[in-house]
């Protein structure tokens with residue numbers, strides 16, 4: 336017997352599968368329903384951690400409540416890695432929800448199959464054409480929509496979009512895949528599916544719709560009109576903090592529960608889902624398992640994108656510069672904590688419309704607790720990725736709204752300056768880090784060239800029209816304040832800049 340009380344841990348390790356399910360420790364929750372009796376009703380694009388901690392968990396609850404026709408088939412657009420990890424375990428995977436003193440492991444069964452493009456393109460299309468598939472859901476991250484982040488329009492210069500336009504029957508992008516699936520389904524005489532976007536975009540359904548309609552227009556204007564008139568793209572607000580899975584997480588599950596899971600997901604216990612109720616072919620009764628079905632998601636989405644994601648990005652850029660590794664550590668830092676409180680109170684909450692049934696101040700107080708959760712090691716470097724896509728909805732739109740109201744949003748100024756400092760690729764300990772962003776090459780070149788000169792660095796970054804809209808740049812007080820703060824970050828460092836900011 337080992338000190339942990341588990342006899343011979345390595346010998347007891349079971350690779351997760353339908354066969355090993357009955358042998359798992361009894362504290363591990365698992366599907367209580369007959370998976371063999373469940374048929375797919377949803378095709379999901381994007382197999383990353385988030386959908387497996389969110390959509391699939393809500394849907395697992397629906398299946399446990401007795402539904403049998405809402406299983407999910409997941410399709411990865413970018414890589415076969417998750418498919419190849421999940422298939423040998425019958426697409427079962429575990430969700431490790433972590434909180435001090437409250438860790439819980441649950442095996443989720445709602446993902447019936449996993450596919451990857453381009454290998455499984457034919458099977459993905461035949462599923463998307465099947466009348467039994469009534470919803471296509473998406474978690475492909477902000478950049479998956481191939482949009483110009485400042486305007487929300489399709490980025491027609493994106494090389495992957497150009498490739499899909501040249502070869503629409505073998506698409507690799509989200510607009511390309513959706514357009515071709517809709518075309519094939521229509522040709523087969525099957526009523527259109529609903530497209531349910533579950534990414535952190537402003538007005539996510541409307542954004543996806545605009546992009547797909549434009550993409551289709553470039554190939555076949557008549558199909559584009561059909562999409563505009565016939566496809567429902569309800570908006571959603573999705574929320575569950577789900578960091579990228581690390582080997583330590585796999586090891587914790589193996590050591591704690593005797594389960595070998597090639598690709599588990601780790602997340603916080605909290606989850607929230609607000610969905611616009613617009614599903615012409617029907618939907619699972621997600622409201623029975625905690626989702627909120629509403630007419631208008633917009634107020635919820637603004638609250639979440641700004642207060643949660645905006646605070647995340649602010650903490651991330653300041654922390655990466657200062658060498659602070661996780662959100663929990665950042666939120667535990669008195670100065671950064673005070674910055675986030677000012678961000679919420681002065682720059683974000685005043686920009687929000689009333690949110691039905693929600694006290695936004697209580698919402699931010701709960702966010703503070705969620706950020707402080709030590710069980711969830713959410714890396715600031717991970718959150719700093721894709722800033723060119725994330726800054727506009729999270730921080731630049733509320734900045735514009737404050738400026739229009741006559742106020743200079745000081746905490747957003749600090750966040751934008753910290754993002755600019757981030758493009759230098761080197762932290763205050765002189766350690767370099769990776770800049771992951773669809774514009775990485777351009778950002779890195781600007782950062783490396785001008786890292787010693789705030790005026791030039793800010794000037795070149797502000798000139799990127801895909802990120803900074805002209806209305807915002809029209810406020811010279813905003814630009815000057817960002818440049819001044821950037822100068823302080825570059826010459827004095829994060830800590831003295833925070834002290835000055837906090838007065």
Ligand code: CS2
Nearest residue numbers: 573574575576577644647718
């Ligand atoms: C984070 C989000 O990585 C990021 O940019 O802000 O992934 C965040 O954790 C989720 O939106 C929470 O629901």
